[in-house]
Amino acid sequence: MFGINATADATNRLAVQSDASLFNNAGKGHQIKLNKATTGDTVSFLFQTGWSGRAEVGATGDDKLHFKVSPDGSTWREGLIIDGAAYISLGGVTAPYVDNSYTLGNSTRRWSAIYAANGTIQTSDARDKDLVGPLSSASGLVDTIEPVLFRWKVGGNVQNDDGTVAEIPGTRIHAGFIAQEIKAAMDAQHLDFGAWGLDDKNDPTSRQWTRPDQLIAVLWAALRETRAELHALSSRVTG
Incomplete structure (x- = not known):
């Protein structure tokens, strides 16, 4: 066990208390490896507020990459999951950060098809429009x-x-x-x-x-x- 400005224990064998940590390269790149024993185990980064979990990123319970969030440290929601075939699953409503500002794809980066249970809803409120005239x-x-x-x-x-x-x-x-x-x-x-x-x-x-x-x-x-x-x-x- 090893602690730097902190006390290590049987669970946290390496403990560091610092405003920042630096892992530098030795001439080329730098890679940090996190390994788990079996697929069902968890290997992840856990982000906390006051020792209560708020976000987690890693392979949690399987070999997929999970992005989880929690409002209280006990109820967790899957925000995004990426599997080994690069399939991405979203666990919530997806919306642009700024209203009516970004496109989904462009003329040279097109989606091949869009599957939906219902049609596209296009806002059409009269309060949002300046009428020009009849067609x-x-x-x-x-x-x-x-x-x-x-x-x-x-x-x-x-x-x-x-x-x-x-x-x-x-x-x-x-x-x-x-x-x-x-x-x-x-x-x-x-x-x-x-x-x-x-x-x-x-x-x-x-x-x-x-x-x-x-x-x-x-x-x-x-x-x-x-x-x-x-x-x-x-x-x-x-x-």
């Missing part, structure tokens, strides 16, 4: 934009054990739109809204994207225009 020329957009069937040139990427990334050719046929055609249709109708955009608004050659959720409003407006035309025709016939 005009919706029928013109619908007439101009042609839905297409397509196959991705690169259907996905797989990371090899050596860290390299290999492209997988696309095989599945999808239905959708072409961003350039949506842009051309909007220009023809003298419209500019968020159904289309550039990854880098300062670079006209950057990748283009679409937002299908905003096309729902276009379809709704076009349907209203069509219904109004049908109502007018019906009134002429019956009149």
